[in-house]
Amino acid sequence: MTPRTPPLGRRESTTLAPADRYERRRLTWEISIVLAVTVGQSALYSVLSLVRRLLAPVPLGQQQTQVNPSRDTQALWDAAYQLLSVFFALSLVALVVYLLWEPGSNALRRIGLDFSRFGGDLGRGILLAAVIGVPGLALYAAGRALGITVAVVASPLDAAWWTVPLLVLSALRAGLTEEVIFIGYLFDRLRRLGWNDWTIILSSAALRAAYHAYQGFGAIVGNFVMGVVFGWCYRRWGRVMPLVIAHTLLDIVAFVGYPLAVALWPGVFAPVPTPTPTPTPTPSA
Template sequence: MVSSTLPPSTRYQRRRLSWEIWIVLAVTVGQSALYSVLSLVRKLLAPVPLGSQQTQVNPSRDAQAVWDVVYQLLAVFFALALVALVVYLLWEPASNALRRIGLDFTRFGGDLWRGVALAAVIGLPGLALYAVGRALGITVAVVASPLDAAWWTIPLLVLSALRAGLTEEVIFIGYLFDRLRRLGWNDWSIILTSAALRGAYHAYQGFGAIVGNVVMGIVFGWCYRRWGRVMPLVIAHTLLDVVAFVGYPLAAALWPGVFAPVPASTPTPSPTN
């Protein structure tokens, strides 16, 4: 094996790095991916067909509005704390981790237009794939936000979208690229592995979501390989989720057969929330 020819210090560093990766995945996106896959398995074993089931992405956390807002804000805070932990692990003496993975504002203008363009490229095919998956019965009805929205709902949904963008792109792309490259992985192995993990992370939504997110992961990974910056990916992901979350009530009203909740099944919360 390659490690047997390395100096002891290097072998130690590789083992330590491997353990770090597994631990990070176990407490962040890897944990959610496992629960997501189990959620899909349970849906497949249920007596109700997959296409007649639904899942909630941003469910209410308490019947009382004040406590619901408090719990929603805490959920965002602790999710972003995990992102901060990953950035902290990437930090090195004389090396700014945020600048190294391209999560800074030094080139925000270029990052912004790239992010907007990427959101458009991913968003429309993703919407079509969801509609096809619903028509084929291989994708559950995804309730992206409450239909009876209050005035504070939209700011919370925007924060939830930002949380998802930072969590997924910093860990799936920035962190895994940095760490797996150090273990000697080539870029396409990293891209495909990260994309597969992203697909598993969204498995609770059904097979259409798995395919769509694997494709999204490949595109985002290729863009990171080309640009070397996470910021455009975070912008694109956040924009996609803001449109999906905030626009969901309108979509449910216009296309009830595709987006409206399915009354025949009990909704289950997203394992990633």
């Protein structure tokens, strides 16, 4: 019986030989440093933010947090700072891809972040966004009703004509940052350290959940499930591109569709008037 040939991206992602003792030590340090300056750092701040919220006199369900907050009162300077924030975040993604590069092996092709099968990637991404987005919205509403999720406030759309393009760019930044590092990078490196795929999936999903802990327990559960689903999809498809597309679409809907959601369900999405603790640095959604 002819063995089943794995998808192209998955086949290429396993061509690197397992690391020897010296290489394992080097990879362990590399992973630690990468996480310390990227998503691991944000996850730690996010968990500390949740702890601070739980210790505050205001109940968690009556608190709120803002994604993509304004960085300056003047619109032009705010846009400049937002663009720089996106640029430096994507620079970290470029650094991770650079670290993945091996002689004779294209890192982007190995993790499936290219346009060689864009039609299929787009279809899978849209389907995945629908599968994750609808239950995610219900989970957020349930978390708000139970008082275990903070009110997430998106930026207003009428600040300037460039507000929506900047929000779309921020959504792309979030999709690339999280999926390239949580999935593409960690799968590649942890496989070389000898981890099995399901250990990697569960570990990266837990890190993703911690990364969004500042939004409350509903976000922790939702993002853990999302991490498991995305990890399983990468294991099956061997491509990061559908995950980046799905994540970007989810965040575009969250960032740009927020005013519509407020109008339709003000009791769920409208910000609460109760004062909250001083904001703590948190990652974008």
